[in-house]
Amino acid sequence: MKEKDFAVRVHDLSVAYDMKPVLWDIDLSIPRGKLVAIVGPNGAGKTTLIKVMLGLMKPVSGAVDFGEPMTKKLRKQIAYVPQSGSVDWDFPTTVLDVVMMGRYGHLGWFTRPGKAEKKLALDMLEKVGMQAFASRQISQLSGGQQQRIFLARALIQQADIYFMDEPFKGVDAQTERSLVALLKDLKEQGKTVVVVHHDLQTVEDYFDWVTLINLHVMANGPVKEVFHEENLARTYGGRGLLLKGAQ
Amino acid sequence: MEKLFAIFTDYTFQTVALGSALLGLISGVLGSFAVLRRQSLLGDGVSHAALPGVVMAFLLTGIKNTEILLLGALLTGLLATFFIMGIVRHSRIKFDSALALVMSVFFGLGLVLLTYSQKLPNANQAGLNRFIYGQASTLLQRDIVLMGVCGFVLLLFVVLFWKEFKLFSFDPEFAASLGFSTGKLNVLPSFLIVLAIIIGLQTVGVVLMSAMLIAPAVAARQWSHRLWLMVCLAAIFGALSGVIGTLLSSSYAGLPTGPVIVVCVTLIAALSLLVAPRRGILHRIYLRRKTRAYIESEGGGVS
Structure with a gap:
């Protein structure tokens, strides 16, 4: 059996609150040892996605796969940074x-x-x-x-995998840079870091993998390949160009 | 002075004071967690819901032992907690509405059953209504033993699960992400709080019991910035109010023990809100004045 090349995968994942779908038929694979941004507009289901991956919320259908069963040993390999307002x-x-x-x-x-x-x-x-x-x-x-x-x-x-929900919220620019350096260190050590991120300007600087979601997965791949205007426009409903700024 | 000495050596006073102190101590400790978990009002719901349990226990068994009655109180108290949590989890109704709903239904049922039982031709039911406002003077030595044993078990649990309770009170979602069972950690503290309430029913009654849970914790929070210190102070404030309240009601005829204890603990809370360093109202006013004076002396603010 070859070494698994993903950190976490989700299959056919759907989540809904009272009939209102938040995530719809999500299929994605997040590679190991990458700095991953989860990007999408407000209410796109970003927080919900990482909460389901962490096992904090139950999906309506679908499954989360870490490549091994969720045991106590695996739990210790997963770390979580919730939004500080929680x-x-x-x-x-x-x-x-x-x-x-x-x-x-x-x-x-x-x-x-x-x-x-x-x-x-x-x-x-x-x-x-x-x-x-x-x-x-x-x-x-x-x-x-x-x-x-x-x-x-x-x-x-x-841990081996870190899930972070907007860790740079309210952090000044200088501190943000030092925290990003910290995340890059983690990556150098072979860890996977999954970050819900809001600032489209910095995605290319900070991350090497990006997942664009808005109810559905709009794109999932290396930043260089998938983080372009067309995908952003699809994710943000035409406002992507504006949001990404002059490039 | 002699009168005071006479009170202190009086056997009834000793029994009641010990019981009230125990009650204050236990409710102070568990109340701290209730307050920090923002479930202060849960105590109010549970204590009101205990009334139908007391009356039903009597109606079904015909026995008026405190143990039997409190067992009934425990069952309906837990049932109410279960309903409240269930409503919050499975519907869109918020905690406060669910609580108000369950509390009034249970308390109403309790009053109905109480009135019914008093119309029964059997004279044995007299005294059940002492559970509404409490009647500390009816505390017997065996009641104290019961309180002591329950209290010891409760405190043991708090010590054993200290780390988990602390984590779960601060950040339940993070606790779940670490793999701690949220089910267990949600139910256990609530269960302990319910037990603490039941222990106090005979002394302060269903209507006032929630004050014993909340007031010592609120007062203690004002004076402390560490969880262990807050819990210890709440225990001391609770126990102290128990003793002072009993002392006052034994010294002056016509003062009911339970309500006097509640008044004492409320006074401690009010005083703490007012004068505590840093968090107290007076200190905050002083700080604001001082800051304004400083800003003005540096040439800022109003000219």
Whole structure:
């Protein structure tokens, strides 16, 4: 049997809320070791797609395939960066504690995080440039800082596949560049990084694979091959040219 | 002073005070999780829903043991939780509406059954209505033992599942992505909260019980920025209110224990909202004034 060349595949996937389809008959394969952007207009089903891949939502039909059954071992190889707006940042805890939560899956039930987890968390905070904030109460963070904490919490999982839902939201340009460098490092180590991304201007700079979706898969392939005006126009209903800017 | 000493050495006072302190401690700890999970009102729904359980347990068995009655309360309390969660999951009705609906239906049923039972020719049903507003003075030593055992089990669970409860209260979706069973982690804390409520019914009653759950947690949040500290403080505030409330109601004739305890814990919460450092209202007003003065001294703001 040859080594699988994909990180994750979905077959005939459909998702609907109350009869209203959000994803329709999706078939796609995401290759291993690539930086992948999932791009599409608002309400196109981008977040839904990664949530289904993560097993957080049940599709109406179809299946997600990681090339092996979803076991505890495989779970540990999958990391997730949710949108930072999805939690209550007034929760009474510290930055370091939130980052350590990324190790809870490895620790399993009952075991508490210890020195090793703490050291690892500090290392990850350093990677995202937040080491000075380790003992800070999380309610004092800005939106961009919250994103970086969530990124650190995913990095500490030391996974093979990373799913990130708009990780650059509210992050300033300089920080965004350093975070992208971080993602490129992950790719160099052979990891797969799947990012829901909004800024069409930066797709070509940041990513090497792109999935264009709007209810259906509009395109799925290397950025150089499929990220062109015709596909964008189809995805965005004619507004693609405008959105991509002068090129 | 002598009077105070006499109260403290009084056996009934000791029993009631111990029971109220236990209740405050337990509801403080579990209330913290209810508040952080934004399920404060669930306690209100569950406690109201316990009333038909109490009356039905009596009607079916004819026994008025606290254990039997509270078992009935536990069953309808859990049933109500199950309904509320089910409605939220399977329909488009939001949590608050589902809660209000289930709570009023169960409480209404409870009142109907209570009125019916009081018309029965058997005199044994007298005293069931103490569960509406609670009657701490009816606490017996065996009730305290029951509370103690249940409380110990509840706290043990909280300690064992501390990491999971913390993660799940903060970010349930991330917890699910790590492979923790959302089913278990959703049901377990809710079940523990229901149990904590049932324990308190005899003391403060179905109407006021939710205050015991929420007020200590809200007060504790004001003074702490760590989960463990918040939970400890909530336990202390709850227990303290229990003892002070019992003391006040034993010192002055005509003061009902349960409601006085609730007033105490509410006062602690109100005071905390007002004066706590950083999060308190007064401190925030002070900070705003100071900032404005600073901006003006630097030549900014209004001329």
